[in-house]
Amino acid sequence: MNVIEVKKLNKIYNESEVKVQALSEVDLAIEQGEFTAIVGPSGSGKTTFLNMLGGLDEPTSGEIHIGGTDIRGLSSSQLIDFRLRNIGFVFQAYNLIPVLTAKENVEFIMELQGVSKKDREARTMELLEAVGLKGRENSRPAKLSGGQQQRVAVARALASKPKFVLADEPTANLDSKSTENLLELMEELNRKENVTFIFSTHDQRVVNKARRVITLEDGKIIRDIRKNHTI
């Protein structure tokens, strides 16, 4: 079953002045449980594509269906609510709320969803344990290493029980060991809980772990490789 379907997606920046075609006629379908890496040189359109999939940016034309919903038809407020309930985000710079502890950062998104305190606390502890941060739940981001912060970000992304997680260069600021640990964690979550992960990355280690690798160049998909076979 496809969790994401993209048809004829185009994104043109600076439409009135110099036109920059960031995405061009992109067609893509991603199934539930995929572990996908989107690769390509800088400026190839990776982040733009992820922003489109996350409903953070509007395409110039084309369709994006997520779980059967055409997100182009949603208003700005509906999109925010849609993201809250369907999409998990992991950012390159972690982007945790600095004034909240690790536990509170994970809980925060569930509070926005209206989950009860009891359920929030239970799921938060379960997720922090899953990402290996049990015992650090009361630490603020500034007291955690980059790798630990990104683990909190992964826990936060999963807290809302999303249909898929978008991770924009999640390992770019991590050292080798942290990268390895994070990838193992996400791979395990993908395998055990069937969470769909979509990364944009330059990191060969991420590419090696991915079971599907989509290569973008000049806003176009030039390669879409599933490990063991090529489309």
Add this chain to the structure above:
Amino acid sequence: MILAVAWRNIWRNKTRSLVILVAICLGLASGIFYMAFYFGMVDQRINTAIKTEASHIQIHHKEYLSNPDKKFMIENAGPVGQEIKRVEGVIATSNRIILNTMIQSPETGAGVKISGIDPEDEKQVTNLYSKLIEGTYFEDGKRNPIIIGKKLAEKLRVKLRSKVVITLQDMQGNMTGAAFKVEGIYETSNTAFDETCVFVRRSDLAPIMLMDDHACQEIAVLLEKNDQLQVADETIKSKLPDLDVKTWREIMPEVSLIESSFTLTMFIFIGIILLALLFGIVNTMLMAVLERAKELGMLMAIGMSKVKLFLMILSETVMLSLFGGLCGIVLGWILTLWFGVQGIDLGAWSAAYKSLGYDTLVYTRLSMGISFQIAGMVIATGIIAAIYPAMKALQLNPADALRIDM
């Protein structure tokens, strides 16, 4: 959790938050203290007006105030006074013979208002006896004592036991006069009053004027509290429809005007302080929002609604204003309570203040109700100050905000 985030956000940049908190605190404390100072001053002026000059209510013949001729008198002042004493809230009454005439010393003369009083009754109504700086209050027992103000004594160049002559026209129109001996010299906070008002015994003045013992030109009424003024005024008016009953507000409209315009003036003053603080708060919050653009973009990206984002920034601003405001109110109150006991001595400007009828030792005073109103104004300022920074935050595009390098 939004409130917790808002509170912690305030303390992310402690220096900046403390600067604006101190500004709010000092601004409000100064405003409150100034208000308390002015309230104290006006309150003392009103007290002086009531206790020394006019009392709460005055009763005259219908024609007297428009034409203060001695012939317009209250004939049966004794029974009228008894009737008034039965009104709820009335503590005491004093029947006065009032005469505007000339007083002369061996060296010079002056126009004065003579009040012929029953010393014991007057003692119940006004505090003239407590204002004596020299001599005694009709205790000598000798004939024709007079109590005059310090300013008049200086003008006439007289002192205790000096003789002065009062020239007047009796009820039959004959010019007459009598010598009085200065028994006491008083000083109030109103030099104009001290210069023009003299007091003699009614029992001395009535025979000189050939006036009936029971008649007088004025009945002064003292109430238990100023709050009872309106009810007592209406009751006395209904009991004495043939006489002119007036409150101190009508008799001394200039004092009443100070009282009525004062509160409005003070709120405008506090409003100006808050307006200045408003721009400080907007500046601080705008910096806080722009600094956190990436974080706010992330919050919108992960699903924080615009309403909640707005509420978070609103809460930060309101908490900042309220915290600073409460500190300011507490500091203002401490100053008010301290100077309410110690008083503020304006001795250096005593001549100017006394000529306007104000005491030179001012005791600050403020009501709790006013403090709550000021707290309300602070909250309103916080809410208004939050709007622009919050609107700026809502205009952020999450994708653009997330690209910002902080």
